[in-house]
Amino acid sequence: xxxxxxxxxxxxxxxxxxxxxxxxxxxxxxxxxxxxxxxxxxxxxxxxxxxxxxxxxxxxxxxxxxxxxxxxxxxxxxxxxxxxxxxxxxxxxxxxxxxxxxxxxxxxxxxxxxxxxxxxxxxxxxxxxxxxxxxxxxxxxxxxxxxxxxxxxxxxxxxxxxxxxxxxxxxxxxxxxxxxxxxxxxxxxxxxxxxxxxxxxxxxxxxxxxxxxxxxxxxxxxxxxxxxxxxxxxxxxxxxxxxxxxxxxxxxxxxxxxxxxxxxxxxxxxxxxxxxxxxxxxxxxxxxxxxxxxxxxxxxxxxxxxxxxxxxxxxxxxxxxxxxxxxxxxxxxxxxxxxxxxxxxxxxxxxxxxxxxxxxxxxxxxxxxxxxxxxxxxxxxxxxxxxxxxxxxxxxxxxxxxxxxxxxxxxxx
Amino acid sequence: xxxxxxxxxxxxxxxxxxxxxxxxxxxxxxxxxxxxxxxxxxxxxxxxxxxxxxxxxxxxxxxxxxxxxxxxxxxxxxxxxxxxxxxxxxxxxxxxxxxxxxxxxxxxxxxxxxxxxxxxxxxxxxxxxxxxxxxxxxxxxxxxxxxxxxxxxxxxxxxxxxxxxxxxxxxxxxxxxxxxxxxxxxxxxxxxxxxxxxxxxxxxxxxxxxxxxxxxxxxxxxxxxxxxxxxxxxxxxxxxxxxxxxxxxxxxxxxxxxxxxxxx
Numbered sequence: 001x002x003x004x005x006x007x008x009x010x011x012x013x014x015x016x017x018x019x020x021x022x023x024x025x026x027x028x029x030x031x032x033x034x035x036x037x038x039x040x041x042x043x044x045x046x047x048x049x050x051x052x053x054x055x056x057x058x059x060x061x062x063x064x065x066x067x068x069x070x071x072x073x074x075x076x077x078x079x080x081x082x083x084x085x086x087x088x089x090x091x092x093x094x095x096x097x098x099x100x101x102x103x104x105x106x107x108x109x110x111x112x113x114x115x116x117x118x119x120x121x122x123x124x125x126x127x128x129x130x131x132x133x134x135x136x137x138x139x140x141x142x143x144x145x146x147x148x149x150x151x152x153x154x155x156x157x158x159x160x161x162x163x164x165x166x167x168x169x170x171x172x173x174x175x176x177x178x179x180x181x182x183x184x185x186x187x188x189x190x191x192x193x194x195x196x197x198x199x200x201x202x203x204x205x206x207x208x209x210x211x212x213x214x215x216x217x218x219x220x221x222x223x224x225x226x227x228x229x230x231x232x233x234x235x236x237x238x239x240x241x242x243x244x245x246x247x248x249x250x251x252x253x254x255x256x257x258x259x260x261x262x263x264x265x266x267x268x269x270x271x272x273x274x275x276x277x278x279x280x281x282x283x284x285x286x287x288x289x290x291x292x293x294x295x296x297x298x299x300x301x302x303x304x305x306x307x308x309x310x311x312x313x314x315x316x317x318x319x320x321x322x323x324x325x326x327x328x329x330x331x332x333x334x335x336x337x338x339x340x341x342x343x344x345x346x347x348x349x350x351x352x353x354x355x356x357x358x359x360x361x362x363x364x365x366x367x368x369x370x371x372x373x374x375x376x377x378x379x380x381x382x383x384x385x386x387x388x389x390x391x392x393x394x395x396x397x398x399x400x401x402x403x404x405x406x407x408x409x410x411x412x413x
Numbered sequence: 414x415x416x417x418x419x420x421x422x423x424x425x426x427x428x429x430x431x432x433x434x435x436x437x438x439x440x441x442x443x444x445x446x447x448x449x450x451x452x453x454x455x456x457x458x459x460x461x462x463x464x465x466x467x468x469x470x471x472x473x474x475x476x477x478x479x480x481x482x483x484x485x486x487x488x489x490x491x492x493x494x495x496x497x498x499x500x501x502x503x504x505x506x507x508x509x510x511x512x513x514x515x516x517x518x519x520x521x522x523x524x525x526x527x528x529x530x531x532x533x534x535x536x537x538x539x540x541x542x543x544x545x546x547x548x549x550x551x552x553x554x555x556x557x558x559x560x561x562x563x564x565x566x567x568x569x570x571x572x573x574x575x576x577x578x579x580x581x582x583x584x585x586x587x588x589x590x591x592x593x594x595x596x597x598x599x600x601x602x603x604x605x606x607x608x609x610x611x612x613x614x615x616x617x618x619x620x621x622x623x624x625x626x627x628x629x630x631x632x633x634x635x636x637x638x639x640x641x642x643x644x645x646x647x648x649x650x651x652x653x654x655x656x657x658x659x660x661x662x663x664x665x666x667x668x669x670x671x672x673x674x675x676x677x
Contacts, residue, residue, distance in 0.1 A: 026545065036514050036541045038472045040566030040591055042573060182478055183468065192471040199472065200592040202568065299515040300469065302541075313519030315468040317482050 009066045011057055013231050027216020027303075027334035035215040035303045041191035044202045049124050049217035055150045056224065061117065068113045069228065072146070073103050075108060075110075077229075079236045079393075084363035085376075087199035089383025092390040095245065097261060099397045100238040100368065106398030107229060107257045108139035108210060121200030121204040126150040126205040130194045131373065132159055132187035132253065133324035134166025136210030136396055141175035143208075151175040154193045156186040159323045166402050184317040187253075187327045191301050211254025212331030215302030219331050226260030233393055234264045241391055247272040247382055250395040251374040252287065252345060253325035255334045257397035266342060276378035278320030279347030291320035292345040293339050300329040306338070321406060322348040324335075324398075346381075348374040354410055356380060357400065369398035371405060414505045414533050417583040418561055420459045421618045421639055430635035430675040432457055433620060434668060435511060435644030437464030438497040439489025440480040441651055441660065447500035449651060449664050454504040455671025456665040460640070462538060463502050465494050465512035472540055474595030476645040479652065483666030491520055495532040502533030509562065509583075511538040514546075522549050526557035534581045536560030544580045549551035551580060562586050565611055567603035585615045586641060589623045596646040604636045632675030641675055643667075 022242040027033045055061040069075040077098045086094040094143040099107035102288035119127055126408050127149050131137030137153040144151035153170055157179040160167050170177050183189035191214075209218040212226075230248075248265050250258035265271045280288035287308065288294070298307035300315060308316040308328035320326040337343035353370055354394045361367045368376060372395065379394045386392070400407070407413060425433040434618050438446050450461045454609055466484035470477065483619045494510060502508040510529060517525045528632070529537070536559045542550060544563065554561045560583030568591060578585050590601030604621050611619050621634045622642030626649075631641045647664050654660035 034546055035543050036546060037543070038540050038566070038588075039543065039573070039577060040472075040568050040588060042543065042566075043568045043570060162635045182482070188469065192469055195471045196474070196593045202591060296519075298519055299541075301471075307515075309515070309519060311519070313467075313516035314485070 001061060003342070009062055009228060010017045011059070011062060013227065027220060028291070029333045030339065032305050032332035032335040033216060034221060035301050035302060036299045036304070037215045038199060040199050041202065044198070045215055045217065047122065048206070052118060052217060052221050055118060055121055065114050065117055069110065073109045073113060074101060075228065076232045077101050079233060079240065082360070082364045085360050086383065088359060089380045091388035092383030092386055092392055094379055095237060095393050096199070096396040097229060097393060099229060099257065099395060100372070100399035104135070104139045104142050105401065106135040106139065107226060107260055108136045109142070110228055110260070111210070111222050111225040111256060112139040112143045112208065115206070115208045115221065116147050116149065119149060119208065120147060122206055124204055124206045126201065127208045128152045128194050128197050129208045129210055130190040130206055131155050131210065132190070132326060133322065134159065134163040134170070134402060135324060137175070137177070138166050138169050138173070140208050140210070141173035142168040144175060145173045152197065153177045153255065154180055154190040154197070156184070157181045157192050158185040159187065162404065162406065163323055163402060164405070166340065186323070188315065188329070211256040211260045212333055213254045213301055213303060213329055219303065219333055220278065222256055223259045223263060223333060226256050227263050229257070229260035229395065230262060230264030237391070237393055244268055244271050245393040246386055246390040247274055247381045248393045249274045249276065249375045249382060251325060251371045251397060252277050252292065252330060252334060253327045253371065254329070255331035257395050259331060259333055261395040262343060273337065273343035274378055274382060275343055275345040276374040277345060278322060278325035278374060279349040280319040280321070282349055283347060288317035288347065289325050289327060290347045291322045291328060292334060293347050302333045305332040305335045306330055319397060321353065322374070324369070324371040325374065346378060348377045352377040355398065358411065366396070367400035368396055369400050370403045372397045414502060415505055416535055417460065417507050420507045421584070424459060426499070426637070430638055431459040431620070431640040432631070432672050432675050433460040433462060433640050433642040434458040434647055435462040435464060435642065436647060437466050437481050437484050438486030438494040439466055439479070439487045441483065441499045441657065442487060442649070443493050444498065445657055449482055449661060451504045452661045452665045453647065453668040454501070454506040456668035458506060458668050462511040463494060463497050463501060463508060465491070465510055465516055467513045467516055468584045470513065472593055474593040474645065475664065476648050477594050480648045488574040491516065495528055498529065498534040499532040507535045508533065509536045509538055510534055511540070514539055514542045517550065522553040526553040526559060526583065530557040530559050534559060536562060538562040538586055540564055544576050549581055564588050565607060567591055567601065567607050571610065574611050575614045578611060581615065581617055583616045584620045585611055586642070587611055587619055587621045587638070589621050589625070592623065594623060594645055596649065597624040600624050600630050600634055604634065608638050628670040628674035631671045632677040633673040635677070641671065643671055
């Protein structure tokens with residue numbers, strides 16, 4: 001059986017030049033990753049890992065995923081050059097990878113469709129997921145509706161409030177949304193609650209993890225399903241400009257959109273990789289989500305990675321104007337990319353992100369997600385550093401419709 | 414200092430299971446936890462697990478989450494946990510620390526093991542530390558002369574039970590059901606089978622926890638396990654008590670009921 005012409009994905013696209021996280025290394029990225037979970041979940045994690053190992057080399061599975069990406073998610077997504085926006089970036093050439101144009105409006109759909117197919121292979125009828133901004137929740141509810149799976153979404157009560165529109169979307173799609181009222185009532189607590197559900201209902205349920213964090217095998221699986229972003233973008237930039245970009249920029253919360261666009265470029269030594277974390281009200285304020293730039297190595301949600309924690313290992317609450325980046329941990333592969341020097345991570349404050357958010361809307365007619373606006377703000381700074389000859393690829397990971405409530409307040413609209 | 418080996422030897426000599434009680438340090442207050450655990454020992458607990466309050470207790474149900482949250486609000490630190498262990502160990506119970514992995518990882522494995530041993534602690538239970546990641550902790554614990562207890566679950570395969578049991582000293586913790594901590598109407602049906610499957614692999618006693626909260630449940634579990642572990646039910650007594658004196662009376666009463674249960 002060969003892959004038919006016109007498909008997006010080949011088996012090689014799934015793994016690419018791996019930086020770790022595969023079966024052979026038991027999910028390790030250098031010292032990062034691994035598994036720190038209750039023993040009760042080990043068989044379920046083993047089952048997911050084993051089934052995924054079979055699926056990712058199974059041409060029938062790849063075809064089905066590919067078919068959904070093309071006919072349902074709207075892939076391939078285009079790249080858009082944004083010259084008027086780039087005037088503020090020292091004249092560097094800026095290209096946006098338009099994940100905002102996918103069905104449901106963010107890159108999350110890629111991973112969700114892949115894992116929903118995996119759920120069916122596992123013979124499970126129920127999916128649960130955590131969500132911060134609500135994008136992963138909406139995407140999961142969408143895939144569950146499409147495939148006839150029962151769906152429960154855990155969402156911090158604070159996030160339910162600031163992303164009320166997405167809560168309504170999930171409900172309309174048939175999901176049950178459970179507001180989580182313990183701890184900081186944001187993404188990290190939603191993840192805790194989803195794990196509690198999973199350990200109780202593991203026979204019927206797949207935990208459709210939304211980012212490249214968590215215990216093995218999640219970081220590798222989510223990365224592989226999001227990897228299509230960079231695979232496409234690399235071809236598109238080559239086609240448009242005749243060369244690879246000088247830099248790739250993405251926002252980093254848990255890190256799935258960032259790994260998604262970066263991974264295909266890891267072997268391209270000349271391509272700089274830049275991740276932008278939420279600087280919130282600034283490092284000194286203590287109200288930020290600068291996990292990689294200001295955190296320390298620890299264990300959170302099942303893997304060893306960088307964590308915002310105090311001197312005794314208690315998780316410190318994060319802050320960001322964007323719910324999707326408001327997370328005190330980060331995927332272990334990013335921790336590894338940071339320590340190996342292959343990628344560089346920076347902070348972008350709420351104010352800088354909102355400025356870029358408004359600038360892209362005014363100059364290009366594109367309203368980005370506030371999450372993605374952190375990468376846009378980063379690209380503006382990077383462009384000034386790299387000069388007018390540089391080409392910068394930015395992952396526009398999602399659209400800003402969901403953020404209008406925040407924008408109305410912030411800009412007094 | 415009473416060791417786990419001594420406790421289980423004594424229980425076996427009396428032809429009964431050991432009674433293990435859990436309370437988080439710092440709940441309801443630091444001294445209040447020492448007083449409550451001491452009362453539990455006086456009324457019949459052989460072993461006390463002192464919980465190290467952690468911000469992200471992902472295998473705990475609402476009762477322990479609530480208690481741990483209050484302990485953290487009270488500003489409970491690792492030094493307070495050590496002081497609690499020291500206070501409780503004086504009561505004559507074998508005293509362990511039950512903790513998620515990150516606090517030990519951050520504090521430093523050797524430092525934590527040494528300070529726990531110095532405080533009179535006899536070991537740790539680490540529910541989210543898998544054998545694959547446990548190497549440094551087992552070494553540090555062995556060097557400090559403290560036990561390492563890990564968990565098996567109803568979902569564990571034979572192979573997995575073998576791997577976990579090999580890492581356990583002191584005892585093996587068998588989780589009675591698939592789920593989070595908390596008292597339940599009945600103890601999971603899977604518990605007895607799990608204990609049976611664990612026995613051939615275990616060089617140490619096998620204790621059952623999760624969902625046990627009454628004397629009759631304790632008696633039921635004591636029929637096939639070497640120890641019965643109770644946590645949330647004690648915390649529930651303290652949460653429901655109008656004042657500290659009433660709380661102490663209530664935990665004492667529960668410990669006595671459970672102690673009678675393991676002797677039936």
